[in-house]
Amino acid sequence: MEDVIVGLDIGTTKTCAVIGFQNENNQIEVIGVGVAPSKGLKNGVVVNIDNTASSIEKAIDEAELMAGYEVAGAVVGISGHHVKGENSRGVVAISNKNRTITPIEVKRVIEAAQAVVIPVDREILHVLSKEFSVDDQTNIKDPTGMSGVRLEAEVHIITAAVTNIQNLMKSVERAGFGCQDVVFNPLATAEATLSRDEKELGVALVDIGGGTVDLMIYLEGGVTYTSVLSVGGIHVTNDISIGLRTPIDSAEMIKRKYGCAVLDLVDASEMVEVPSVGGRAPRKLFRQELTQIIEPRMTEIMEMVDLELQKSGKKDMLAAGLVLTGGGSMIEGCVEAAERVMSMPARMGVAREIVGLKDRVATPQFSNGVGLLKYGIRMSQFRGRVFEKKKMGIVKKIKGWLENYL
Numbered sequence: 282m283e284d285v286i287v288g289l290d291i292g293t294t295k296t297c298a299v300i301g302f303q304n305e306n307n308q309i310e311v312i313g314v315g316v317a318p319s320k321g322l323k324n325g326v327v328v329n330i331d332n333t334a335s336s337i338e339k340a341i342d343e344a345e346l347m348a349g350y351e352v353a354g355a356v357v358g359i360s361g362h363h364v365k366g367e368n369s370r371g372v373v374a375i376s377n378k379n380r381t382i383t384p385i386e387v388k389r390v391i392e393a394a395q396a397v398v399i400p401v402d403r404e405i406l407h408v409l410s411k412e413f414s415v416d417d418q419t420n421i422k423d424p425t426g427m428s429g430v431r432l433e434a435e436v437h438i439i440t441a442a443v444t445n446i447q448n449l450m451k452s453v454e455r456a457g458f459g460c461q462d463v464v465f466n467p468l469a470t471a472e473a474t475l476s477r478d479e480k481e482l483g484v485a486l487v488d489i490g491g492g493t494v495d496l497m498i499y500l501e502g503g504v505t506y507t508s509v510l511s512v513g514g515i516h517v518t519n520d521i522s523i524g525l526r527t528p529i530d531s532a533e534m535i536k537r538k539y540g541c542a543v544l545d546l547v548d549a550s551e552m553v554e555v556p557s558v559g560g561r562a563p564r565k566l567f568r569q570e571l572t573q574i575i576e577p578r579m580t581e582i583m584e585m586v587d588l589e590l591q592k593s594g595k596k597d598m599l600a601a602g603l604v605l606t607g608g609g610s611m612i613e614g615c616v617e618a619a620e621r622v623m624s625m626p627a628r629m630g631v632a633r634e635i636v637g638l639k640d641r642v643a644t645p646q647f648s649n650g651v652g653l654l655k656y657g658i659r660m661s662q663f664r665g666r667v668f669e670k671k672k673m674g675i676v677k678k679i680k681g682w683l684e685n686y687l
């Protein structure tokens with residue numbers, strides 16, 4: 282049997298484990314899925330290790346049972362406002378005797394590009410190469426084999442707070458599993474939902490979760506901007522709970538069943554039933570009243586994303602538009618709300634190019650988990666070929682270099 286990998290998405294509202302492997306036809310085959318409510322996170326960050334560990338244990342146990350495999354470790358996703366992305370450049374001279382660029386020079390230039398000052402309380406998660414220049418020639422994807430005297434690299438560096446990484450890893454270990462890798466969530470989600478063409482043309486991936494919105498912008502095949510916002514579907518549910526004076530659980534149920542993000546999409550005569558607090562009889566109200574609670578919050582979330590798109594300076598270049606995913610994007614009218622606020626075409630994104638339990642995981646809540654599985658498979662194959670698999674210290678420096686060759 283090939284290497285079985287577990288993608289572990291520890292979200293603010295749910296933890297999900299996706300088990301799979303690459304089959305003999307080179308397809309990613311999903312063989313187990315487990316989901317458990319998350320109780321130990323706030324806005325994507327672990328705030329209670331024991332609670333997080335018990336969600337992890339439940340999710341992996343369930344996935345193991347379904348897959349018929351016991352696993353020892355997982356590829357773990359990380360998010361939260363503390364994760365930051367920045368662009369950086371590095372330059373090296375090609376000094377070998379025939380002035381030809383080999384993987385050694387590429388490694389050197391990427392190392393040079395990541396020699397930015399990283400505060401001691403932060404750790405590099407990923408170093409993603411965007412493009413290279415050789416002498417005066419720019420826009421080179423892979424400079425290996427080219428001749429020149431000067432090699433320049435442009436990279437996107439993703440860093441995270443050390444304590445938050447540690448708490449996440451402690452939670453996984455407390456649950457009895459090893460952390461094979463820590464991956465910034467949207468990078469994995471992109472792996473599952475975006476096509477190569479979209480990444481080339483320019484696309485913004487927006488993962489609307491329960492407590493975070495992860496944004497990642499691709500242009501010309503590389504990551505150019507990342508951002509994590511501390512908002513999500515939980516805020517929509519809270520608004521409904523307050524607005525309709527109904528408990529959180531029923532607000533959540535109402536949202537999923539009748540929620541809509543755009544008023545125009547709802548028929549003025551449509552009625553819905555709302556359970557009330559304290560044993561009172563359920564009430565009926567116009568669905569438009571519910572929409573009037575949801576629409577401003579969804580619009581606000583989209584405006585926050587739009588602000589980030591503008592900050593990136595790349596908004597006008599994103600020919601492939603927006604791809605929305607995550608449970609929070611499942612509310613009716615989400616695509617329309619995004620298109621309206623950002624004046625860009627949008628589509629829903631779910632995991633693609635998978636077999637096995639496809640029907641179970643090809644929904645927006647699982648994009649991240651499947652992405653982590655796919656990412657993990659790709660990395661393990663590559664590492665298996667080139668390096669001995671090392672035990673994860675905190676986050677290995679070598680990883681960033683590896684990613685540039687995938």
Ligand SMILES: Nc1ncnc2c1ncn2[C@@H]1O[C@H](COP(=O)(O)OP(=O)(O)OP(=O)(O)O)[C@@H](O)[C@H]1O
Pocket residue numbers: 291292293294295296319324325360489490491492493494513514515518533536537538540607608609610611612613645646
């Ligand atoms: N059918 C649905 N309609 C509307 N909202 C939904 C639906 N299904 C799930 N959601 C919302 O999706 C959110 C959870 O999404 P998701 O599972 O992607 O988040 P998470 O990964 O747990 O959190 P985060 O990524 O923010 O850490 C919840 O707020 C939930 O209410």
Ligand SMILES: [Mg+2]
Pocket residue numbers: 290292293490491607649
């Ligand atoms: Mg999530």
